[in-house]
Amino acid sequence: MATSRVFLPWRKVRYWECLACGDCCKWFRVPLRMDEYANILKNYGSSFVKIDIGKVYLAKRHDGRCIFQFQSSGRWVCGIQASKPIACKQWPFIVVKKPLFGHADMALIRWYESNYYIYVDPRCRGVALGNPSTILLDKILPEVLNLSQGIRTDQYYSTSKIHIMDSRLSFRIPYQVAK
Numbered sequence: 001m002a003t004s005r006v007f008l009p010w011r012k013v014r015y016w017e018c019l020a021c022g023d024c025c026k027w028f029r030v031p032l033r034m035d036e037y038a039n040i041l042k043n044y045g046s047s048f049v050k051i052d053i054g055k056v057y058l059a060k061r062h063d064g065r066c067i068f069q070f071q072s073s074g075r076w077v078c079g080i081q082a083s084k085p086i087a088c089k090q091w092p093f094i095v096v097k098k099p100l101f102g103h104a105d106m107a108l109i110r111w112y113e114s115n116y117y118i119y120v121d122p123r124c125r126g127v128a129l130g131n132p133s134t135i136l137l138d139k140i141l142p143e144v145l146n147l148s149q150g151i152r153t154d155q156y157y158s159t160s161k162i163h164i165m166d167s168r169l170s171f172r173i174p175y176q177v178a179k
Contacts, residue, residue: 007094007119009106014130016140020160021125022076024091025066030058036085089155092124095148111145
């Protein structure tokens with residue numbers, strides 16, 4: 001039996017922050033764009049990607065987590081923060097040019113004279129419902145839109161604050177790749 005995904009329009013979200021719970025890195029297969037695939041292949045090797053029916057994904061560890069995820073001080077951290085795939089950088093936000101999940105009026109946002117529709121995956125524990133806060137409007141959504149359009153690649157508001165607090169974290173390969 002298939003389950004349908006319910007995404008919320010951004011206007012129903014008061015606030016969001018990454019709690020570094022690691023759920024998203026376990027729940028999903030992360031699709032890679034060609035440039036991201038080439039970067040992972042060049043820097044880490046073919047065992048860090050999985051090709052499935054013409055699509056390329058980040059590999060998973062045996063426990064189902066992303067191959068680049070590790071735990072630090074009880075929180076789950078991305079080992080490739082600087083070169084994290086765009087799918088990871090944007091989650092739980094979904095930025096599209098058409099209202100794919102309904103509620104067009106609530107999902108619409110005008111950005112650089114173009115219309116976008118932003119939805120939020122409510123499965124993320126960091127999503128708080130309500131009227132949009134100033135930080136969501138002025139910091140988080142602009143960053144997500146800029147990331148989605150390739151205007152910026154670095155993250156500040158759309159990632160866990162653990163990366164900002166401890167920039168000394170470096171990636172180590174403590175796990176085997178799941179086959």
